[in-house]
Amino acid sequence: MKFDIESLSNRKVKDILQYKINTKTKPLGALGTLEEIAMQIGAIQNSESPKLKNPTILVFAGDHGIAKKGEVNPYPQEVTAQMIYNFIQGGAAINVFCQQNNIDLKVIDAGVNHKFDAIPGLINAKIAFGTKNYQDQPAMTAQECDAAIHKGAEIVAKTYNNGCNIIGFGEMGIGNTSSASLLMSHYTGIEISECVGAGTGLNSEAIKQKQKVLTEVYKKYKSAKQVNTLAYFGGFEIAMITGAILKAAELKMTIIIDGFIVTSALLAAHEKYPEVLEYCIFAHTSGEQGHKKMLDFFKKEPLINLGMRLGEGTGVAVAYPIIVSAVNFLNNMASFESAGVSNTTT
């Protein structure tokens, strides 16, 4: 699937935005990162008065073949489906933070290993009942991977058509920190052992076991020829987020990036379309050890660092009010001229 992502680097509106930011009633640069965010969103929307419309978080869920064995994940695979019901009932962390900040939340079955009845609030985009175990074979076929990318793009296009122009992504999938670590190693070139962390809470011994298992997987992957990396490591939720991110950039939406797993989907998106980064705001630094290194790879500094390591899009939901502040100062603050405040320094 092809995407048409425009670089924002030559947008003329940036000069107007810079002037507007600089003439607000504050010392030059005094709103720090908020000024950068205001500039970025103004450039994305090609507007000196950008608006945030229908903020939405899409949570994609999928299961992972490897997770059935429990060698790399402390929680059992069933938790993925159980958490879907929790999302639908409004009881998960992401529900609480979205409700608090008036963010619309949608949950998508990208490939959970459970048969759901038609449930209001759950979008059925199931590719399969979980991926295959990449210890034995690629997690998915190239066709399944393409289908997932398409689906992610399609769901974002629908969200856009419903009036949304700022979007974040979350995920749920027991075992998906392992896929994210493998993708990270491939796209950043960092040794696989350095990309592996505690996930949902492995102790140091169990982390060593996870490193050993994933090092073997990575070796096998390296010896295979002409493989589709995203298809090889999975999962369905990650591939869907990759398509979702690319479509959002194509539609000139502001994209808020969550933690370790969503950033691994961005790594895959970025490899083919580096301009995608211009549309991304990084919400937070996850406590998952590899995340900081992913962010360093992109040379990006997120908005907050609260030691959160949950996923679901919770970093996005918690950081969102900061983005609202950035747009509000740009639109609502007085200028030196309008307020009659002197802008001369001695």
Ligand SMILES: Cc1cc2ncn([C@H]3O[C@H](COP(=O)(O)O)[C@@H](O)[C@H]3O)c2cc1C
């Ligand atoms: C109750 C519960 C809720 C979660 N919400 C997100 N995750 C997070 O943990 C999982 C990845 O970690 P690992 O690779 O170690 O399995 C993903 O589902 C992720 O979204 C959760 C995990 C659990 C147990």
Ligand SMILES: O=C(O)c1cccnc1
């Ligand atoms: O940073 C994340 O997204 C994350 C970290 C650990 C477990 N689940 C998600």
